[in-house]
Amino acid sequence: MTLFNHHEKTLFYTALMFYTRIRVPVNTPYSEDLLAESRKYFTSIGLVIGAIACTTFLFFQLFLPLSISVMLSMISTVLATGAFHEDGFADSCDGFGGGWNANQVLTIMKDSRIGTYGTVALIGILSVKFGLLYELATISPAAWCLCTLSAHTVSRQHSSRVIEHHQYVQDIDKSKVKPIANKPLTHAANLFSNWVALAPCLLLALYSIEAVIIGMVSAYWASKILIQYSAKRIGGYTGDVLGAIQQVTEVLFLLVCVALI
Template identity: 35%
Template sequence: MSHESNWRRELAAALSFITRVPVPWTWCDGADMGRASRWFSTIGILIGLWSWLWLWALAPLLGQPLAAVLAVIATIVFTGALHQDGLADLCDGFWGGWERERKLAIMKDSQIGSYGVLALIGAFSLSVLAITSLPMAAALPVLLLAHSGSRAVAGLVPKLLSYARLEGPSKTPQANKPIAGDHLLTLWSPPVLMLIYGASAGLGALFWPLVIGWAVSLGAMLWLMKRHIQGYTGDTLGATQQVVEIVTLLIAVAVLGS
């Protein structure tokens, strides 16, 4: 199989994994899902563009607050609430159990608890309010940065921690996979390009606040994972994506104003 065929299959596999876009199985048949995870930040650009299109189309008709609500809902539907599910499971597990094994068992349970519900309400509210407060002219680069950068930051976790579950099936494509240099290059190229694009669009003031915010968010999530379960799971990757996405939006509001 050629190198070009490999990356096309990986890209199709990544698209099918983190969105609800109907991808024919033949497009990604044989793709290594561990390797395909390097394209998650690239798919994040598509997700950010999808969110912005809803905001751009509906804001003139309904006003920015209602458009922001519908843009966030449309994005959740587009991604199948994959990362929101991880955030809810992390909060239920980390703060709903005392022992490591109990925390992991709660995170694996399909039912949602009070911690998870509150986390989802908080995440949804913060996302909507932040997008509502963004200047419309800055919404496109900010949403691209939020969705691409958050997936790149989450993609660093398997490089820095070991997988927490020792047995049973895993839905985490990065589990126990070596993260090579070319993987990180592919993963981080889109958000770096988005930072350059943002600077060219007059948003250069965002660069260092975002870099610092991403680093602090990653450090905080790694600390929580090590403290509670001594590693990472797919749920913690999804939760990391959500936290970094929201942090990106809040930093953009703080720096750019409304």
């Protein structure tokens, strides 16, 4: 199967290396072309991160309260990704909240320091995420895991979709996201990515098909509104905007799950 040939392994390791802090074989080659092509596995990385969250939660809930187990699962995903998407969300809030024009917004986004807008927004979204995950934990461990896996894959697919259909904005400095933005995926690669995102949702549909449908539609429209706002303010998207889209759509999907399951 092509999924397991040497090139595909290299693409998966490249995606793992870029989107997470998980170690990959030291002899893994790197190039901008490989990085662009590795976006095929962005939703697969969502499965990996979701699996880390599920494993952590299932282990600790055996002997700790649900609230602590949920908190530790959240910490495990932040450690696994290096707060990759959370950082983008916070920077986007700082940039759009504090900048008056496109240049100011981009300059603030590139600042390594976090400001008031980013701090408040990050505390807010993590608090909401904790509350949603805790409510799901009271339903059943299986429902918690399926909702978590689905939220991680669906949210990453919407970030990937933005790259396919919208304009990348050159940052003040050369962005590490630029190689990904410069090369669209093939039809086959997009199809693979979509099916990976859909896989946990099909299992989640056994609990509530309404939650899956409304969750996916809500995430789609949220990503559409966010990218339209970004395009209006700065002419397109940056890597930070992609992180913000991932975080918002993940939380929104979980919100729908809590409401309907």
